């Protein structure tokens with residue numbers, strides 16, 4: 391029985407403007423010090439969390455017809471596998487019908503976390519509307535919207551099997567803090583509810599839109615995306631944290647890719663560990679009065695250097711509207727919108 395989940399829904403302290411969304415308050419539970427635990431936690435131990443994520447066999451439905459895969463003909467203009475043999479997902483490296491037919495019968499739920507704090511609530515409408523068109527279409531999707539302005543969350547029509555929760559979190563007057571605290575809040579929310587509600591999770595930036603399919607080809611145990619700004623650079627040019635005093639430090643002669651902080655994905659369990667480690671290191675740095683060059687993105691890059699992702703998404707999955715399309719990018723699937731930093735951020 392999910393006692394904790396019931397506690398959450400009783401915590402609805404808001405006049406709910408959208409009856410179809412579920413509202414939680416992030417801190418009310420934390421402060422009352424009386425978090426009830428559910429049976430699966432009791433029967434194991436509090437330090438051993440139970441997750442829904444599990445490895446499944448890749449079963450292709452009988453008689454499914456699709457193009458013969460070739461051993462000799464394929465993309466040659468891009469690299470589609472890492473040196474540790476994880477796929478790098480580009481248009482033309484997967485068959486969308488085949489992958490969907492393998493993953494759909496698994497009856498998966500995909501969690502999507504998105505933060506919209508302060509003026510960033512203005513990005514939610516486009517984010518959600520375009521996600522409904524392109525993101526994991528045909529799958530169960532649970533959006534978790536973290537905001538300090540729950541009344542400004544737009545009402546968006548969700549397709550069947552898709553669900554949205556609004557979770558109230560405090561605002562901040564420093565964007566660096568908002569960006570960095572995402573790790574802590576994701577970690578805590580996974581612990582509290584997402585680990586029971588979803589198999590996979592994607593944590594995405596809100597100041598973005600989907601433009602084309604982002605589907606089951608993106609699913610994997612630990613999934614990262616190559617930042618569109620640095621994939622043509624040598625690693626000594628990557629904006630990794632370069633000060634040895636930081637736990638995010640990466641020396642000049644190390645590093646695989648420069649991963650974008652606007653997307654972290656994978657099994658809920660693996661993303662949980664990632665957020666927990668990054669949060670702890672971020673706090674350790676703060677204790678030593680050091681903030682990594684690109685906050686959680688720097689910690690993410692350090693984590694992924696040691697813990698290699700099992701799937702890497704090409705920059706098709708994280709573009710920027712101000713950046714002209716390059717010839718190797720055949721499809722832009724998700725792209726950051728152009729924003730006026732002075733206008734949307736609480737500090738410069």
Ligand code: UDP
Pocket residue numbers: 504505506507508509510565568569594595596597652726734735736
């Ligand atoms: N964010 C927010 N409010 C802010 C600043 C940031 O909600 O005032 C969240 C939002 O989800 C945003 C993410 O943190 O997409 C990362 O910040 P931002 O997009 O400004 O970083 P950039 O992509 O420009 O590096």
Ligand code: MN
Pocket residue numbers: 595596597652726
């Ligand atoms: Mn962004």
